Amino acid sequence: MSTSQQQMIDELLTPVKQFLHCETPDAWINQAKQPGNLTTLLVDHCNCELKASQTAIFLIRRYAIDKASGQALLDWAKPYEEFVYGQHRDTRHFHGKKNGLSAPLTPRSDFPHGQPLIDKMVRLIKEEFHHFEQVLEIMENRGIPYSNLNAGRYAKGLMKIVRTHEPATLIDKLIIGAYIEARSCERFAKLAPYLDDDLRKFYISLLRSEARHYQDYLILAEQIAGGDISDRIQAIGAREAELINAPDDNFRFHSGVPCETLAIA
Numbered sequence: 611m612s613t614s615q616q617q618m619i620d621e622l623l624t625p626v627k628q629f630l631h632c633e634t635p636d637a638w639i640n641q642a643k644q645p646g647n648l649t650t651l652l653v654d655h656c657n658c659e660l661k662a663s664q665t666a667i668f669l670i671r672r673y674a675i676d677k678a679s680g681q682a683l684l685d686w687a688k689p690y691e692e693f694v695y696g697q698h699r700d701t702r703h704f705h706g707k708k709n710g711l712s713a714p715l716t717p718r719s720d721f722p723h724g725q726p727l728i729d730k731m732v733r734l735i736k737e738e739f740h741h742f743e744q745v746l747e748i749m750e751n752r753g754i755p756y757s758n759l760n761a762g763r764y765a766k767g768l769m770k771i772v773r774t775h776e777p778a779t780l781i782d783k784l785i786i787g788a789y790i791e792a793r794s795c796e797r798f799a800k801l802a803p804y805l806d807d808d809l810r811k812f813y814i815s816l817l818r819s820e821a822r823h824y825q826d827y828l829i830l831a832e833q834i835a836g837g838d839i840s841d842r843i844q845a846i847g848a849r850e851a852e853l854i855n856a857p858d859d860n861f862r863f864h865s866g867v868p869c870e871t872l873a874i875a
Contacts, residue, residue, distance in 0.1 A: 619814065622821045623799055626792045629824065631851035634793075634800050638854075641861055641868045642797075643804035652749050653759045654863045658794065659742035660690055661765070662823075665787060666731040666738070670715065673780060674724040679715040686710040686735070690742060699756060704743055709736055723834050730826040737819050748812065762862035765790065767853045771846055781831050785842055788827035789850045793864060795820035 627633070642651055667687055671680040689703035689710075715732070717724030749756065768789065772782040798813040798820065805813065831839055858866035 615814070619799055619817060622817050623796065626795050626821055626824065629792050629847070630789070630796060631847045632854055634797050635855060635867050637867045638865065639800060639804065642801050647861055648752075649754050649757075650759065650861055651863065652745055652754060653757060654762075656742055656745040656749070656756065657694070657759060657761070658863055659738045659745060660694055661761075662790070663687065663690070663735045663738040663742070665783075666735045669780070669783065670728055670731050673721055674717055674727045675715050676718055679713070682711055682713045682715065683735075685712055686739075690739060693756075694758075701743070701746065705739065706743070710739070723830070726833060727830055730830060734823055734826065737823075741816065741819075744812065748809070759862075760860070762860050762865050763858070764853055764862065764864035764866075768846065768850060771849050777834055781835050781839060782842060782846065784827045784831035784834070785839070785846045788824040788831070789846060790864070791820050791824035791827060793850065793854070795824065797863065 641647060664687065667683045671683055675683075686705070689700075689705070692703075693699050693701065709732075711732070715728050717728060721727075746756065765786075768786045769783075772786070773779055795817055798816050802810045802813040828843075831842075854864075854866055856866045857869050859869050861868060
């Protein structure tokens with residue numbers, strides 16, 4: 611790795627590490643770098659990209675646009691969801707690097723933050739779909755078929771802390787989105803040195819977008835709150851670190867400390 615590339619990575623990761631309440635445990639890295647776990651790592655990474663886009667779509671549809679615009683978002687996601695959840699897995703209907711939206715999205719008049727939410731989330735969705743396709747291509751090149759994989763506990767564990775009244779619910783979900791993106795960025799960087807050349811280059815290539823995604827989520831949360839949200843950032847960050855450091859039976863991209871490691875220790 612060149613000095614300039616390492617400098618770029620360090621600059622991107624400094625605010626990410628300051629935002630997160632803990633680093634990924636070495637025990638997770640030790641498990642993730644095992645060749646026998648590569649299939650699980652890539653399949654779950656693929657799923658994470660789809661879930662990230664679905665979360666952004668939900669937020670836009672729930673808060674920012676009318677029903678007609680919402681249908682355009684659902685149509686955009688349809689080929690990716692059919693690939694994952696359907697019986698026939700066909701990549702020919704993916705959108706590639708193009709924006710798959712069939713029509714412009716119209717902000718609702720009763721939500722003053724609609725346009726900023728649309729702008730940031732549409733860019734995120736486009737990038738996440740592209741990353742989804744990239745992971746699938748890597749898997750195909752390695753002879754790794756896509757297979758169904760149950761989700762880990764991470765996202766559900768974070769959602770348990772969400773408040774149940776608006777706009778607090780939206781603010782908390784945006785902060786959670788920021789932590790998920792920041793953790794992805796940190797893990798890409800921490801795992802990259804242990805991977806083969808192609809995967810290392812790919813994971814490093816994702817850092818800039820992941821770092822921007824977490825900042826976009828935070829900016830939106832602060833704008834919508836219209837005041838100090840440091841207490842919620844702190845509370846959700848503490849919960850995120852708790853999940854990352856707790857024993858975990860299932861290995862996933864955002865899982866905690868592997869249980870077998872704890873058993874050996």
